[in-house]
Amino acid sequence: MGLGEILNLAFVQRALLAGVFIAAVAAILGVFLVLRRLSLIGDGLAHITFGSVAVVLLLGVAPFYVTIAALPLVMLSSLAILKLTASKKIHGDAAIGVVSSIGIAVGIILTSLSGGYSVDLFSYLFGNILTVNKTELLLSFIIFMVVIGCVSFFYYDLMAITFDEELAKSMGIRTKKINVILFLLTAVSAVLTMKIAGIMLVSAMLILPPLTALQLSLSFKMTIIASVCFSILSVICGFLFSFLLNLPAGGTIVIFNVIFLLIIFGIKTISPASR
Amino acid sequence: MSLNIITAENLTFCYNGIEVLQNISFSVQKGDYMGVAGPNGSGKSTLIKNILGILQPRHGYISLFGQTLATFRQWERIGYLPQRLNALNAHFPGTVREIVQLGPRRKENPLNIKQILQMMSIEHLSSRLIGELSYGEQQRTMLARALASKPDLLIFDEPTTALDPETRDNFYLLTRELNHQQGTTIILITHDTGVIGNYARCLLYLDKKVIFSGTFEAFCASPDMTGFFGPDSQHMICHQHNRSNA
Numbered sequence: 001m002g003l004g005e006i007l008n009l010a011f012v013q014r015a016l017l018a019g020v021f022i023a024a025v026a027a028i029l030g031v032f033l034v035l036r037r038l039s040l041i042g043d044g045l046a047h048i049t050f051g052s053v054a055v056v057l058l059l060g061v062a063p064f065y066v067t068i069a070a071l072p073l074v075m076l077s078s079l080a081i082l083k084l085t086a087s088k089k090i091h092g093d094a095a096i097g098v099v100s101s102i103g104i105a106v107g108i109i110l111t112s113l114s115g116g117y118s119v120d121l122f123s124y125l126f127g128n129i130l131t132v133n134k135t136e137l138l139l140s141f142i143i144f145m146v147v148i149g150c151v152s153f154f155y156y157d158l159m160a161i162t163f164d165e166e167l168a169k170s171m172g173i174r175t176k177k178i179n180v181i182l183f184l185l186t187a188v189s190a191v192l193t194m195k196i197a198g199i200m201l202v203s204a205m206l207i208l209p210p211l212t213a214l215q216l217s218l219s220f221k222m223t224i225i226a227s228v229c230f231s232i233l234s235v236i237c238g239f240l241f242s243f244l245l246n247l248p249a250g251g252t253i254v255i256f257n258v259i260f261l262l263i264i265f266g267i268k269t270i271s272p273a274s275r
Numbered sequence: 276m277s278l279n280i281i282t283a284e285n286l287t288f289c290y291n292g293i294e295v296l297q298n299i300s301f302s303v304q305k306g307d308y309m310g311v312a313g314p315n316g317s318g319k320s321t322l323i324k325n326i327l328g329i330l331q332p333r334h335g336y337i338s339l340f341g342q343t344l345a346t347f348r349q350w351e352r353i354g355y356l357p358q359r360l361n362a363l364n365a366h367f368p369g370t371v372r373e374i375v376q377l378g379p380r381r382k383e384n385p386l387n388i389k390q391i392l393q394m395m396s397i398e399h400l401s402s403r404l405i406g407e408l409s410y411g412e413q414q415r416t417m418l419a420r421a422l423a424s425k426p427d428l429l430i431f432d433e434p435t436t437a438l439d440p441e442t443r444d445n446f447y448l449l450t451r452e453l454n455h456q457q458g459t460t461i462i463l464i465t466h467d468t469g470v471i472g473n474y475a476r477c478l479l480y481l482d483k484k485v486i487f488s489g490t491f492e493a494f495c496a497s498p499d500m501t502g503f504f505g506p507d508s509q510h511m512i513c514h515q516h517n518r519s520n521a
Contacts, residue, residue, distance in 0.1 A: 170327040172350030
């Protein structure tokens with residue numbers, strides 16, 4: 001089957017479109033998270049997503065609605081991480097560790113109770129972009145628009161908080177509100193990214209594109225744009241390669257993210273300007 | 276009657292159960308240039324962070340420009356230069372122009388970003404990333420950011436640490452100019468009582484509680500302060516103040 005024929009398939013178009021929307025969302029949010037040293041929140045929320053998916057599968061929710069059904073639990077968990085971090089009694093990385101441990105523990109217990117690992121749960125662990133349904137495509141588009149809207153509207157507030165949260169507070173920026181928005185959007189992004197890359201690789205989608213963009217030493221705005229470009233390019237290349245070579249899409253997409261990072265890192269290392 | 280820019284009454288702040296600020300009361304009037312001094316751990320920066328709402332006091336009252344801190348919204352009237360520039364995230368990909376644009380803006384007659392970059396002599400650095408700049412250039416960028424909203428109140432927390440003497444003197448001359456010519460109220464936190472003697476008109480000396488609050492004339496005439504600092508130190512501070520204001 002040629003590339004043209006592949007791209008004409010409805011489920012391929014759906015997968016690519018959803019992939020592009022989710023890649024852009026993860027890449028935008030990832031810039032703020034990486035710069036605030038909250039990179040591992042993706043990993044933590046992915047573990048929570050595992051627990052949440054186990055809960056909804058145990059409750060007998062139809063696979064079609066699992067993504068939507070898992071959302072509230074993951075969003076609540078993201079707020080728990082925020083609350084623990086803001087209390088200053090637990091460091092951010094430890095707070096992520098606490099909540100994610102609970103998620104994975106709950107997931108393992110519930111999976112065991114429901115009679116072992118089902119095919120459904122495995123598809124969430126390793127992701128399968130080809131199984132994106134119309135509801136998930138619509139949800140991806142809505143979240144994409146919401147993220148674009150929120151980041152445009154709160155751009156300077158988000159940038160100030162990312163630069164220095166104390167300084168942002170002194171400017172009268174309502175940092176708590178902005179943090180809640182950022183964490184909730186990250187939670188939704190983590191759940192959706194699970195469909196593309198799988199629970200195991202959610203954090204890669206949030207970390208690698210921003211990290212690649214940061215190597216370019218661009219302005220803040222251009223770093224976000226570059227991060228989105230690398231992320232979308234990785235999804236398109238990874239998806240097509242995985243389809244043509246019969247490889248798992250999630251892993252191939254992440255490998256392309258790594259390849260772009262290594263290329264940019266290599267160019268930066270050997271370029272005369274960096275010496 | 277002059278307007279109180281800041282009023283703090285019975286301000287107490289605790290960190291891990293230890294009182295870092297004990298019943299602090301003071302006020303700052305429009306056009307004041309106040310120096311805040313005190314030994315390490317005396318609560319100078321903590322006091323400012325309470326006033327700016329960064330930290331929450333255990334109890335006490337704070338008002339800014341006649342409004343309680345909870346209802347205050349005119350943050351464009353305050354410019355703040357924090358102490359921790361050395362903790363600045365070197366990987367932050369913000370250009371000088373982007374950093375200066377941060378923060379609230381006056382709706383009426385806003386200051387042109389180009390003007391402020393020229394004023395701080397950093398126009399040539401406008402597209403450079405802040406992490407790539409020298410400490411002095413970063414400091415000027417942050418000062419430009421603080422000045423960009425044309426604030427009525429400027430708060431500087433140890434602003435000249437690690438600056439070379441010439442840049443430091445230029446910085447203080449600029450603060451004096453802003454205070455004298457534009458009537459900007461200034462609060463300067465520093466260990467250096469000599470600098471405060473040179474530039475400030477009133478002094479708040481802290482050591483978890485207020486040791487002294489008032490004008491330099493009152494400070495120099497106070498037998499309590501002679502007892503606290505010793506006659507030589509008090510005389511030296513007062514001499515510097517009198518010489519620079521002669």
